[in-house]
Amino acid sequence: MTVIGLGYLGAVHAAAMAELGFEVLGLDVLPHKVELLAAGKAPVYEPGLEELLRKHVAGLPGSTGRLSFTTSYAEVAAFGDVHFVCVNTPQKPGEYACDMSYVDAAVDALAPHLTRPALVVGKSTVPVGSAARLARRVAELAPAGEAAELAWNPEFLREGFAVEDTLRPDRIVVGVTSERAERVLRQVYAGPVGEGSPFVVADLPTAELVKTAANAFLSTKISFINAMAEICEAADGDVVKLAEALGYDDRIGRKFLRAGIGFGGGCLPKDIRAFMARAGELGAAEALTFLREIDSLNMRRRARMVELTRETLDGSLLGKRIAVLGAAFKPDSDDVRDSPALNIAGQLHLQGAEVTVYDPKAAENARRVFPTLRYAPSALDAAQGAHAVLHLTEWREFRDLDPAALGEVVSTRHLLDGRNTLDPALWRKANWSYRALGRPTA
Template sequence: MDAPRLTVIGTGYLGATHAICMAVLGYEVLGLDTDAAKVARLAAGEVPFFEPGLPELLAKALESGRLRFTTSYAEAAAFGDVHFLCVGTPQQPGSDACDLTYVDAAVRALAPHLDRRALVVGKSTVPVGTAERLTGLLQGLAPAGTGVELAWNPEFLREGFAVDDTLHPDRLVFGVRSAWADTQLSAAFRPILEQGTPVIRTDLATAELVKVAANSFLATKISYINAMAEVCEAVGADVKDLADSLALDDRIGGKFLKPGLGFGGGCLPKDIRAFAHRAEEIGVGQAVSFLREVDAINRRRRARTVDLVRELLDGRIGGARIAAWGAAFKPNSDDIRDAPALDVARTMHGLGGQVRVYDPAALDNARRAFPELRYGTSALDVARDADVVVLLTEWAEFREIEPDALAGVVRHKRIVDGRHALDAARWRAAGWEYRALGRS
C-alpha cells in the first residue's frame, strides 16, 4: 500500500518531535496546534524547546516540503490518513488524577471532520480505559462512523535523546482492534519496522498501561536506591559503593540505580500519581499503593539536600551566598517541570539564602517561572564569592570543572553534590568539604 499521510495533533515536545522525525523518514506530515504562535515558530524553522539534533532535522524536513503546520482541524482531517494524538495530559490542579481536557478537546474538534475511513492513534499517556471511552466519542461524532478506528501507540521518549528514540526505538507497541488498524499503523512506521524494531501487538488497555507501568518501574528503582541512601546516612555507609555493587548483579543492573536528588520532569512524577489514582478508581489501589511511598521518598531527597547545605553552613542558610548549578530536571533539556533543582533553589531562597542559579539551557524558562531567584551567566559566575556550591543538575560542564579553578572564585571550598556527579576523592584531595546524599 502507498505510504499514508500523517497528521500530528499537538506540537509540544512529543508532537513536534514525532512530526519532524516522521517527515525526515519520508512521510507527508501535517502538524496541528491551536496555538498559532507555536505553529508560526515551527513553520519558520524554530523549535520552541531545547532538544539536541531536532533543529537541524526541522530545517531538513521543511526544506523537503514534506512537513507543514496548521491550526485547522478541517484541513488536518482532509489531509491525513493516520492522525496521531500528541497533546498534553498534565496532572489535574489539586488532584493526583490525569487531566484529559486536551485529549477530549482534540477528539471533539477532529471527529466532526472525519468523513472517510481513517485511523486515529493516541500517543499521549492516559489512564487505562481512556481509549475505550474515546472510541465511542470518536465514532459517535465522526460522519464516517465506525469507519474511523482508534488505536494506541504509547511513546517512550527520553528528553535529551528524543530524536534517536523516535528514529531508532527499542520497541513499538500497537494497541489495535482490527487487522486494518494494524496494517495502517504498520504502514505509518514502515521504515522503523524495516530496521527490525520489535513490535508488541496488543489490546487498547494493555497499550495504555505500558507507558505508566514502565515509568512506575523506573521511578521505583530510583526511589529504591535513594531509600538505601537514607539507611546509609543513618549507619555511616556509602550508597555510591552500595549502588556500584548492586549494579554488577545482572538481575538488577545499573541503569536508574543512581542515588541523588531524585526524579522530576513532566512524566515520572505525574504518571505515577495518576496511575495510583486510577488504580484506586478501578478498585485495585492496594496493588500499587507502594507508588505513594516511591513518590514520598523522591520528595524527601529534596529536603535532605537542603539539610546537607545547612550542615555545611553550620546550621544557617540565611545570609549565605549559595551557587546553584542546574535548573532543568535533567541534563540536555530545558524542561523545568517539577524540577528538583529549582525546588531546592527556591527552598534555600525562602530560608534567606542569597541563591544564584545557572543552567546551560533552562535559564529562560526558570526566569519566567521563578523571577524571585537570581541568575548568572556561567557556573563560575554564580560561584563567585559563594559560601557553598550545590550541584543540582548533572550537566557535563559541571562535572568537568576543575576543583582548583572553582577554588579561585569561591569564598569557601564547600560543595554539595546532589547528583553524585563528581569524584568525591578528587575534590576532597583538593581541599574541598564535599557532601553527597547517602555518603558520610
C-alpha cells in the first residue's frame, strides 16, 4: 500500500501499516520531509512514532525494511494496490469553508498513473459530497477506468495517542460503493478487527459525515462545560465539582467535561466551521446554527483568561512579567495550530506584558508562530521574576511541579490554572493565590 501526504496523519498511518505487516511506500511533495522520514526521524512529535519508524524504515540497522519513501507519483502508482490519501484540508483564508486544493491535487497527480486495478482511500477530513466527486475524477483520469475505485476511511486519531489509535482503533468506518472495495479494506484492517475493533460499512456521504459529526459533538461537549463555567463564576459555584457530578451519569460520561480555555488544534476549530459552511451549501444551514455559538463560546474562553490575568495583577498587564506553561494545543504533542495557550500568550504580550513561554516539545513550533515572545528551557527558567504563572497546556510535568520551589523564583505567587488540572489546596498551602475559570477564588 501507499500513503500520500506524510504530515501528522500520513506519517503515523504509514508507520502503523508497516507495523501491521504491509509493505508501505509513503509519498510527500516536500523532499526534506521524505529525507527526514527516510532517516527514521518523525516530522512531528508523537509518542511512539519514531520507534516505529526506526523499526521499519528500509536501510536502517535492524529494520524490517517494510517502509520506504518517495516524491514520485509514478513510483507510488506502480508500487501500490491500495493508496491512502492523507493530505491536509485546512480552513480557507477568510472563509469558514474547507480548502480542498491539496486533496484535489493529490488525486489529479495520482490517477493518471493508475494503469491497473487499484483502490484509492481517502482519510482526510472533507466536506460531505467530496468523495463522490473525487470518485468520478479518479475514474475519469485513470487509464484503468472504473477498475480504479475510491473509498473513504476517515481517521479518528487523538494527538498524543495516534499510534495506539491506528493500531487498535475504537472503530473503523469505511464508505464504499462496491463489494470489492469492502473486501480489500477488510483485508487491510484484518488485524485490528481480529482484536475486536468494530468495522462499520457505510455509503460515501455517511462515512464523510461520521468524522465531522464526531468533531462537532466533542466541540459541543467541551463548550457546554465551559458555558457552565461561566455560570459558575457568576453564581460562585465550582465547575470542577459540577463536572464530576455530571460525569457519574453514564448517559453523559466524564470525558471532555473539563472546563478551561477551550479547544484548539488542527481539527476541531476548522472542522466545525467547514461543517457549517457545507451545511449552508446543502440548504441545511439551520441544522448547524448552534455550532456558531459553540465556536464563539470557545474563543471567548481565551479572552476570559487574559481578563482573569489582568484582574489578578491589579488591573494592568503593562510591564508585568508572566510565565506561560505550555504552547501546544494539548499535551504529548508539538502542534501549535490554533493553540489556545499560544493565543493567550500572544494576547498578553500585545497588551504590554513581558511573556516567557515554556513547553516541553512545542517551543520551536511556537517560536515560528510568535517569534516576539520569550522562550525558556524549563518551567523554573520561565518563572524567574514572574508576577503570575499561567498553566495553559496540561503536560504531566506541570502537575508534578513543586509549588515551593517555583515560589522561590517568582516575584509574586499568583497561579492561574487554565486547564483545571492542578491541585488548588497544594498550591494555596505553599502561599500561592490560585485562580481558575469557573472555580471559587477562595
